[in-house]
Amino acid sequence: MTSALQRARPVDTGGAHRRGGRFVLLVVILAVAVVASTWLAVSIGAVRIGLPQAWGIVADRLVPGLVPRTWTPVQEQIVWEFRLPRALLALLVGAGLAVVGAVLQALVRNPLADPFLLGISSGASFGAVLVLILGAGALGGLSLSGAAFAGSLLALGLVYVLAQRAGRITPSRLVLAGVALAYLFQALYSFVLQQAQSGRAAQQVLFWLMGSLGGARWHMLPLPAAVLAVGLVYLLLQHRQLNALTAGEESAVSLGVNVHRLRLTLFVLTSLLVGVLVATSGAIAFVGLIVPHAARLLVGADHRRVLPVTALLGAAFLQLVDVAARVVNAPQELALSIVTALFGVPFFLWLLRRRSVDRAVTVA
């Protein structure tokens, strides 16, 4: 910038390069984990299909004649029609929820932020339940995803307004407002479910609400994939703005970030993602809380590295969770939130015991 700074000694910028190399290695490892867990997910189930067969079926579909056929048409149907779309949806939902968690934690500057804890998932569930039980007519023809999006946007907006005091968001109010709203929306959709004509339909919706990928079909993949892809690209382009926001709102303003516009965009984006994901797979707890923290432990706080690692880690994590949910109590499937809670609750308590969180909550 000026003579004064140019006079300074030659400088060591090696740290950044070393971290960069480690980051690339980590991304490669995680990508391998994503592929491996997906392969496993496609192979495991009520009908066991060997890993080579599972691979062969997928390869044959992508490039016909590539692999000699060693499988039956039924096996092919199971893998291609049911397991592969389910496994791919698991990746999308896991990555999406984890990324939403990372964004919310930056947006509200609170390590406890998570779509589930802030009531956003419950809002989305409420919208989805209205459409599922009462039919699309109930919300003026909104689709399932549209209704879930409207619900999540409503919940996030309410949380934000309730948590604000004199233009500042305090962590304790945020968590309290989120928990209160989560209960409110749960009560609302429980009421709708209770009033439903068919008890069996209500039972199914209830199970699905706790997180299930059981209904996955190919046609359900494009919308979440598109929203996630657009969202991730946008967030990666904005990684410096996200970093600045994490350091504080006023600090971000002084660094040239249009905070109001960024916040509004992040609001809409996270609500959209949560809405679309909840509409496909119900409300899966804790993924958005655990995964971003794990990612930060691995690569630090810079969103340029946090976001890709969060997405990959979330994808692999939910894939394994879904495998566990199918295997543990076979042939019955566990709701995914039951499995994630087993990981999530101890993690949440550990996070609460950390001094930094304590400070964040009491200082407010």
Add this chain to the structure above:
Amino acid sequence: MRLDLHGVAVHLDGRPIVHEADLLVDDGEFVALVGPNGCGKSTLLRTIYRALRPSAGLIRVDGDDVHGLPWRESARRTAVVAQETPAELDFTVGEVVLMGRTPYKPDAVGDAERCARALDRVGLAGAADRVYATLSGGEKQRALVARALVQETRLLLLDEPTSHLDIRHQLEILHLVRELGTELGLATLAVLHDLNQAAAFCDRLYVMSAGRILAGGPPGQVLTPELISEVYGVRAVHRPQLVFERLSRSRATNQAGPGASG
């Protein structure tokens, strides 16, 4: 002329906090803004860096209305060092300093060099990979000064930059920004609490009270016992007392002893 304010008024939640403020800071000048708690000095400063909007008046940096500029452009003209920034997430010092490049197009190599040079300049060479939250209070403030440096602005705003620091680190930070201001020809406006410190470090100062700027000028002319008793409700008395100065530079940065002499 770098910063000038004309008739600036600020309201918070409908209440008037600042009235009709006029203020000037020129290139290379270190100007202090002092006044009792709640007098509106921090509010005025936050309005200059756009955390708040004025309800009336004009704030110009390099002749342009700051609030009419694109956000990036105003951040290329004005950098801020506020009180210790709370950081719950584990950014490294290097990442915190790099945030100063947010208003510019990314330039990986150039930015890394700028950050390393700035860290070197504030005495934190080699600290880039340390976690910011683990720094001491004085080191954190120096890292934030480095962040302001890589922002490459001509105007530097300081909002009580020394309020959490002990006397030695207060002097260290004030000397650092003072020296940088001179070296780089920066216009510096600092909200300060300690009147003696303000008087010792600034070229000129403004005194605020109840949202109004009461006086401005060289400290010797402005800080009269009459004005101080009117503004703060205390009596200013000349008495022989300890005056704190830095030790020689190398000792001051290497030694943890009390920085008092005289």
